[in-house]
Amino acid sequence: MGYLKMSKDELKKEREALLKQYEDYKGKGLSLNMARGKPSPEQLDLSQPLFDSLKSTDSYFSDDGTDCRNYGGFDGIVECKHLFADILETSADNVFVGGNSSLNMMFDTISCFMTASIYDDTLPWHDVKDRKFLCPVPGYDRHFGVTGYFGFEMIPVPMNEDGPDMDVVEKLVSEDESIKGIWCVPKYSNPTGITYSDEVVKRFAALKPAAKDFRIMWDNAYAIHDVTDTPDTLLSIIDECKKTGNEDLPILFCSTSKITFSGSGVAALAASPLNMKVLKKRLTYATIGYDKLNMLRHTRFFKNYDGLKEHMKKHKNLLAPKFKVVIDSLNNELKDAEIADWTNPNGGYFVSVNVYKGTAKRVVELCKEAGVVLTGAGATYPYGNDPDDSNIRVAPSFPTVSELETAMDIFCVCAKLAAIEKII
Amino acid sequence: MGYLKMSKDELKKEREALLKQYEDYKGKGLSLNMARGKPSPEQLDLSQPLFDSLKSTDSYFSDDGTDCRNYGGFDGIVECKHLFADILETSADNVFVGGNSSLNMMFDTISCFMTASIYDDTLPWHDVKDRKFLCPVPGYDRHFGVTGYFGFEMIPVPMNEDGPDMDVVEKLVSEDESIKGIWCVPKYSNPTGITYSDEVVKRFAALKPAAKDFRIMWDNAYAIHDVTDTPDTLLSIIDECKKTGNEDLPILFCSTSKITFSGSGVAALAASPLNMKVLKKRLTYATIGYDKLNMLRHTRFFKNYDGLKEHMKKHKNLLAPKFKVVIDSLNNELKDAEIADWTNPNGGYFVSVNVYKGTAKRVVELCKEAGVVLTGAGATYPYGNDPDDSNIRVAPSFPTVSELETAMDIFCVCAKLAAIEKII
Numbered sequence: 116m117g118y119l120k121m122s123k124d125e126l127k128k129e130r131e132a133l134l135k136q137y138e139d140y141k142g143k144g145l146s147l148n149m150a151r152g153k154p155s156p157e158q159l160d161l162s163q164p165l166f167d168s169l170k171s172t173d174s175y176f177s178d179d180g181t182d183c184r185n186y187g188g189f190d191g192i193v194e195c196k197h198l199f200a201d202i203l204e205t206s207a208d209n210v211f212v213g214g215n216s217s218l219n220m221m222f223d224t225i226s227c228f229m230t231a232s233i234y235d236d237t238l239p240w241h242d243v244k245d246r247k248f249l250c251p252v253p254g255y256d257r258h259f260g261v262t263g264y265f266g267f268e269m270i271p272v273p274m275n276e277d278g279p280d281m282d283v284v285e286k287l288v289s290e291d292e293s294i295k296g297i298w299c300v301p302k303y304s305n306p307t308g309i310t311y312s313d314e315v316v317k318r319f320a321a322l323k324p325a326a327k328d329f330r331i332m333w334d335n336a337y338a339i340h341d342v343t344d345t346p347d348t349l350l351s352i353i354d355e356c357k358k359t360g361n362e363d364l365p366i367l368f369c370s371t372s373k374i375t376f377s378g379s380g381v382a383a384l385a386a387s388p389l390n391m392k393v394l395k396k397r398l399t400y401a402t403i404g405y406d407k408l409n410m411l412r413h414t415r416f417f418k419n420y421d422g423l424k425e426h427m428k429k430h431k432n433l434l435a436p437k438f439k440v441v442i443d444s445l446n447n448e449l450k451d452a453e454i455a456d457w458t459n460p461n462g463g464y465f466v467s468v469n470v471y472k473g474t475a476k477r478v479v480e481l482c483k484e485a486g487v488v489l490t491g492a493g494a495t496y497p498y499g500n501d502p503d504d505s506n507i508r509v510a511p512s513f514p515t516v517s518e519l520e521t522a523m524d525i526f527c528v529c530a531k532l533a534a535i536e537k538i539i
Numbered sequence: 540m541g542y543l544k545m546s547k548d549e550l551k552k553e554r555e556a557l558l559k560q561y562e563d564y565k566g567k568g569l570s571l572n573m574a575r576g577k578p579s580p581e582q583l584d585l586s587q588p589l590f591d592s593l594k595s596t597d598s599y600f601s602d603d604g605t606d607c608r609n610y611g612g613f614d615g616i617v618e619c620k621h622l623f624a625d626i627l628e629t630s631a632d633n634v635f636v637g638g639n640s641s642l643n644m645m646f647d648t649i650s651c652f653m654t655a656s657i658y659d660d661t662l663p664w665h666d667v668k669d670r671k672f673l674c675p676v677p678g679y680d681r682h683f684g685v686t687g688y689f690g691f692e693m694i695p696v697p698m699n700e701d702g703p704d705m706d707v708v709e710k711l712v713s714e715d716e717s718i719k720g721i722w723c724v725p726k727y728s729n730p731t732g733i734t735y736s737d738e739v740v741k742r743f744a745a746l747k748p749a750a751k752d753f754r755i756m757w758d759n760a761y762a763i764h765d766v767t768d769t770p771d772t773l774l775s776i777i778d779e780c781k782k783t784g785n786e787d788l789p790i791l792f793c794s795t796s797k798i799t800f801s802g803s804g805v806a807a808l809a810a811s812p813l814n815m816k817v818l819k820k821r822l823t824y825a826t827i828g829y830d831k832l833n834m835l836r837h838t839r840f841f842k843n844y845d846g847l848k849e850h851m852k853k854h855k856n857l858l859a860p861k862f863k864v865v866i867d868s869l870n871n872e873l874k875d876a877e878i879a880d881w882t883n884p885n886g887g888y889f890v891s892v893n894v895y896k897g898t899a900k901r902v903v904e905l906c907k908e909a910g911v912v913l914t915g916a917g918a919t920y921p922y923g924n925d926p927d928d929s930n931i932r933v934a935p936s937f938p939t940v941s942e943l944e945t946a947m948d949i950f951c952v953c954a955k956l957a958a959i960e961k962i963i
Binding site for chain 2: 153154159165166182183184186188218222242263264372376377379397400402404
């Protein structure tokens with residue numbers, strides 16, 4: 116029965132039963148972590164052959180004859196540019212291959228625009244004193260961290276099931292010239308796991324921002340990261356922007372952090388010629404080129420885009436059972452209480468749970484005391500401020516299936532306990 | 540006989556003989572490159588075992604138990620921090636290990652200070668409209684590129700045989716609050732190859748800059764890169780600054796770009812706790828951590844600092860004969876003409892040659908026409924502006940000894956030809 120339909124006595128009885136379960140778990144001295152989207156050791160093992168994909172006896176020349184051990188190759192080796200062009204559905208000309216982190220490339224992109232103007236008649240963003248950035252919520256805390264660091268006022272935009280609320284986005288960007296961009300994880304969004312609908316992508320491509328130098332930070336982190344046999348599809352923002360003549364709006368990012376090794380993958384961005392010109396002007400002084408041997412290691416390992424997609428099936432096989440544990444547990448343990456809702460994504464790294472309003476912080480605290488670490492409540496909102504104190508990001512990838520079962524049991528008990536505390 | 544002591548007829552005769560040699564070289568259709576400080580393939584071969592130093596069957600855990608394949612390890616794996624601490628003569632606590640490029644870390648450091656103030660009562664450098672940077676000349680073009688990109692007015696400071704002219708440095712920094720820093724390559728300086736004397740290091744440590752946020756960019760790129768058996772020694776700027784209470788003045792940089800692979804090495808910086816706090820605040824948002832597998836590959840390969848020093852002897856054995864070719868050639872072919880002078884360094888990657896005043900551009904042009912590419916004349920000065928049009932950086936590392944002999948023959952012929960053109 117739904118908790119809101121229960122009498123006080125029924126709720127107290129329910130609480131006593133839950134508290135007994137909770138104390139049992141606490142007594143076990145567990146240490147489980149569902150906080151970050153970290154691949155599990157088993158997932159990392161899938162890429163173990165990468166260690167040997169470039170041996171001392173192998174050729175260290177890229178396809179165009181570059182000695183990958185030496186300086187040079189500013190924008191990445193040719194075969195790696197092609198691989199990322201396939202992932203980002205663009206041509207290799209538009210691709211710049213960077214270091215081990217797409218977050219780092221996003222940070223550098225914002226950093227670039229802070230001190231360099233994109234157009235002759237626009238200001239470096241550092242000189243826009245009331246600069247603002249749109250942040251679909253719930254969203255990715257590290258995105259918000261970047262714009263927070265650079266002093267943007269961050270404006271939350273509600274996320275719907277098909278992407279950010281475009282009525283809000285269109286209204287805001289058309290009215291306020293100090294809004295310089297928006298953070299997007301368009302596929303298997305962090306944390307809700309939804310994918311932007313065709314309509315949302317088209318509306319993004321058709322935006323008419325007041326700020327000429329407004330940019331869409333299109334972080335396609337989970338472009339090929341399915342966890343079911345009914346994967347989502349995402350319209351190409353580059354193609355749509357070509358149709359609307361808005362090709363300078365988006366800058367795309369991705370990496371192999373959740374394909375090969377999270378600490379030692381390869382990242383890339385794709386941008387229009389104009390954006391690339393501004394970014395490359397900076398990069399020319401910032402680096403002679405990124406790690407070409409690691410690029411070569413990756414392209415030798417995957418061979419081509421088909422090889423990459425085959426590899427992703429192995430990740431799916433490891434991740435799918437974990438997502439099932441989370442969804443089954445939520446369905447079995449929380450559904451009847453009618454105090455929470457959640458997403459059931461086809462890919463990505465997260466399940467987004469809205470616990471009973473005003474209890475997210477308490478749920479995280481209760482879980483922690485029982486040995487289960489969750490992403491901090493509020494982390495999915497700019498400034499850590501979830502006005503409903505309701506959203507919690509569950510990251511199922513790192514624990515084992517059996518750890519996850521226990522962790523989710525505890526999570527559900529805590530969510531119910533916190534709800535009753537609030538209702539009573 | 541010195542050209543300036545020759546009669547016009549003697550010079551004309553000399554020129555005719557030189558022109559004949561020059562045309563002979565031109566006819567050979569050569570393609571030789573002494574432009575950049577690139578290691579030769581043979582030097583890169585020395586590190587070929589690095590490809591196998593981390594095999595799929597090896598442990599991927601760092602000394603403190605970090606899984607180097609996954610996220611984490613923000614400031615670098617512990618054994619790599621220690622290795623760089625040894626190179627930079629400081630403690631591992633002061634070290635941050637980055638990506639594949641120390642140039643990139645220097646760029647990011649300046650970029651950091653552009654938008655973040657170092658002290659509560661100082662401005663981000665972007666807000667200092669008349670910001671300036673001191674540039675010892677001749678110096679490293681990529682350093683000047685960074686501060687040029689960020690809009691600093693670059694003030695040349697003469698280089699003496701023991702380092703920058705400290706009378707000039709002390710006067711300028713004590714008088715002008717808008718001077719925010721100075722570029723230094725303190726050991727085997729780029730391009731003169733000289734090492735800062737103890738007195739110069741002590742005077743740097745004792746600087747009393749008008750700008751509280753003045754910083755010394757101490758690029759120790761050639762810390763252990765000897766090419767003779769009589770290596771230079773450099774006083775520790777960190778130790779000296781501790782004595783003077785100026786520990787926040789210097790930020791140190793180095794990398795393995797010229798130790799292992801130029802494109803795929805590991806870079807690091809060392810900084811005082813205050814500087815590190817400002818830099819880490821940025822880095823926390825800029826990255827989750829750099830490539831730990833590459834760090835591990837490097838520490839497994841070298842084992843320890845002694846292993847690293849042994850490895851550098853092999854580089855010395857390859858580089859020493861090349862430096863000898865350059866110096867011998869200059870001595871044999873240019874000395875008598877008394878139209879040029881040059882340095883004879885104990886390490887590093889360059890020989891700095893001052894050709895006859897007003898002829899550097901012409902020498903580079905003549906060399907190019909004969910198939911020898913040199914660093915552009917003026918590149919060793921901010922804005923490419925060598926007021927004497929005299930300095931040329933010779934980079935002997937990349938060509939083979941035999942190519943280098945030919946290239947230097949051509950260089951000397953061109954230097955003499957250009958001088959005669961000017962004198963007559």
